[in-house]
Amino acid sequence: MVNIMEKLKLGIIGYGFMGHEHVNALEKFENAEIIAVCDNNPQQLEDAKEGVLTFEDYRDLLNVEEINTVIIAVPNTLHKEVSIAAAKAGKNIICEKPAAMSVEEFDEMVKAAEECKVLFSIHHQRRWDKDFRVMKEVYDQKLLGDIYLIKSQLYGVNGNMHDWHVFKEMGGGMLYDWGVHLIDQMLDMVDSKIDTIFADVQNVINKEVDDYFKIIIKFKNKVTAEIELGTYYLVPDRSWFMGGKKGSALSNGFGQNGKIVRTRHLLENVPGKITMSASGPTRSFGPPEPGLLYEEELPKVEVSALDYFENYWNALNGKEEIVVKADQVRRVLTFMDAVRKSAETNEAIQFE
DSSP, X not given: OOOOOSOEEEEEEOOSHHHHHHHHHXXXXXXXXXXXXXXXXXXXXXXXXXXXXXXXXXXXXXXXXTOOEEEEOSOGGGHHHHHHHHHHTTOEEEEOSSOOSSHHHHHHHHHHHHHHTOOEEEOXXXXXXXXXXXXXXXXXXXXXSSEEEEEEEEEOSOOSOOGGGGOGGGXXXXXXXXXXXXXXXXXXXXXXXXXXXXXXXXOSSOSSSOOEEEEEEEETTSOEEEEEEESOXXXXXXXXXXXXXXXXXXXETTTTEEEEEEESOOOSSOOSSOEEETTEEESTTSOOOTTSEEEEOOOOOOOOTHHHHHHHHHHHTTSSXXXXXXXXXXXXXXXXXXXXXXXXXXXXXXXX
């Protein structure tokens, strides 16, 4: 890999919502400088910052010699075309997710980057989300003992997709959007091959593209994982649950809000005395005796979405390995194919 001992001299290809977000975020990253932005809609370029070059054709941007790295934030169907062109132009590449419309497309992109000796990475910056990293610490440190269940949930209220995301042929829908992130997080957390995948994917209020899915993953290390997303839940929520033999962990929101809950002792047998509850007589689900359960704080983490760019910068200069690796991205794309197949056939899919 070519080492560049200077700033990331960036060209942003696709200056819509995400393109603007990249510019705003990278203003806080001292090792980056925005040289140019590009969008085929000239109105998107009207608020480009002073001194930044603007182009309507990405090939003109690729001809700017000063640019050493491009961020590709165009619609999903164009990722392959633009990535390969950027590689041939000798530019290092950060491509938005999902990496490609198929595993085959992604393989072509990786091959082009390798042949042209440029650094190619997919922008899976949500590996540095605080809620995910907190729960990953719980998992990695084995704070709950043997894990039997991990649940990742994201519910929204807006319902409809936006812009080109409403069109199936352009790679729209929530599985391609947030789904990629949630899947990538789960596969990054659980270091195990997968036995089966079962999925339900629905169009609730969107005509062409999915806006709800639930995925159940059976890992070979005996962990069961659930990923559920809905844009029309009307009860907004971002949460995690992790169950282990030595306790449970809960996380609420995208920050570090939550707790670990433990029991002071496990009952060898449910007492014979029946407990009356609002739902009637019960023993297994009666209220716990006073003091039986106690809480602990979740681990603390210090992470930021800019850590993705810090890692990319360090990898470019040979200081550390790239975190988001091509084989991991390829696994996510293969996983998504299995999700679609399961949803179509209503069957669990053998994966690995």
